[in-house]
Amino acid sequence: MPTLVPTPKIWMNGKLVNWDDAKVHVLTHTLHYGTGVFEGIRAYETAEGPAVFRLTEHIERLFRSAHILGMEIPFTVQQIIDATKETVASTGLPGCYIRPIAYYGYGEMGLNTLPCSVDVAIACWPWGAYLGDDAMTKGVRMKISSWKRLDHNMLPPAAKTVANYANSSLAKVEALKAGYDEAILLNNEGLVSECTGENLFVVRGGSVITPPLSAGALEGITQASVITILEDLGYKVDKGNIARSDLYIAEEIFCVGTAAEVSAINSVDDRKVPCPGPIAKQVAETYGKAVRGQIPKYKHWCELAK
Numbered sequence: 001m002p003t004l005v006p007t008p009k010i011w012m013n014g015k016l017v018n019w020d021d022a023k024v025h026v027l028t029h030t031l032h033y034g035t036g037v038f039e040g041i042r043a044y045e046t047a048e049g050p051a052v053f054r055l056t057e058h059i060e061r062l063f064r065s066a067h068i069l070g071m072e073i074p075f076t077v078q079q080i081i082d083a084t085k086e087t088v089a090s091t092g093l094p095g096c097y098i099r100p101i102a103y104y105g106y107g108e109m110g111l112n113t114l115p116c117s118v119d120v121a122i123a124c125w126p127w128g129a130y131l132g133d134d135a136m137t138k139g140v141r142m143k144i145s146s147w148k149r150l151d152h153n154m155l156p157p158a159a160k161t162v163a164n165y166a167n168s169s170l171a172k173v174e175a176l177k178a179g180y181d182e183a184i185l186l187n188n189e190g191l192v193s194e195c196t197g198e199n200l201f202v203v204r205g206g207s208v209i210t211p212p213l214s215a216g217a218l219e220g221i222t223q224a225s226v227i228t229i230l231e232d233l234g235y236k237v238d239k240g241n242i243a244r245s246d247l248y249i250a251e252e253i254f255c256v257g258t259a260a261e262v263s264a265i266n267s268v269d270d271r272k273v274p275c276p277g278p279i280a281k282q283v284a285e286t287y288g289k290a291v292r293g294q295i296p297k298y299k300h301w302c303e304l305a306k
C-alpha cells in the first residue's frame, strides 16, 4: 500500500488540476536525466490559520538551484510564492508538506537542455515525523555511509537538484538495510557534510558546529533558523569542519531539516552519543513553537497561506 496521502489539487504550470490528473509523459526529460530542481517546505497550523514556514526563502532557493543548473523558470519568485499559498489553501488541511518542482518537460530527448521547456508543479500532502515518531525522544541511529557526498565539480550539492538525490537514496537505503535509521555522508576530503536529507549540528567543548556549504552541505533553511535560535539562546555557533571522530566523541549531535525538523542522534556507527542532549531539546522545543507562530520574534518566518 502506498503511504502517500492524496490532497485535492496539484498546481501545474499556472493552474490547479485534480491530483489524479497531475501527470507527465514518460519521455519527460527530467525523468531520464535528473535535470530538475525542487524544494521541500512545511505549512503548520497557527492561530491565524495555515502558515508556510519561510516560504520566501524556500522559493528563492528554488530559483538559486535553477540558476546553478542554468535553468530558466518561466515564472517569477512572487508567482511561485502565490501559487504555493493557493495550493496549500486548496488542501483544506491545517498543515502539510509542500513539494515545488521545476523540471525539463516533454519534447526533447538527449543531454542538451538548452532547447527544453521548463515546467513547474507544486504538490502538497500530509507528512508526519520523517525520522520516526520517537526521533526526538529515543534519537536516531546513524551510520557513516560508504557513499561520499557529491563533489562541487561533479554535481553541485548547493543546488537542490533531482539528480543529487540519487546519492542521498543510495546512502539512505544502505543505512536502512544495515539496521540504522539514517546516514551521514563524508565529502571527498573525508570531512562530514550532512545527512541524506538533513543538516548536522555537533556539540563539542560546549560550542556548536555545523558544516558549511563548502563541506558539501545544502544551505539548509532549518539550519539557518536553528543557528538564529541557538544564538538567541546564548550559544556560539560556528560553521566549520567536522571530522568523523568528532561525531564519536561529541557531547551531543542533532540533525535538522524541513521534513525531519529537529531530531536527536543517539549513536554514530554504534558509538553512543548522549541523547537527547540538553541543547537539542531546547532547540527542538523552540523550533516547534516558532514554526507554529507561537514565538513573536520569529513570527515573520510564518507566511499565512491566505
Ligand code: PPE
Binding pocket: 039, 040, 041, 168, 194, 195, 196, 197, 198, 199, 217, 218, 219, 220, 221, 222, 223, 256, 257, 258, 259, 260
Ligand atoms: N540537506 C539535504 C541533503 C536535504 O535534502 C535537506 C532537506 C536539508 C539538508 C535541509 O534543508 P532544509 O529543508 O532547507 O532545512 N531535505 C528535504 C527532502 C526530504 C525528502 O525526503 O524528500 C526536506 O527536508 O524537505
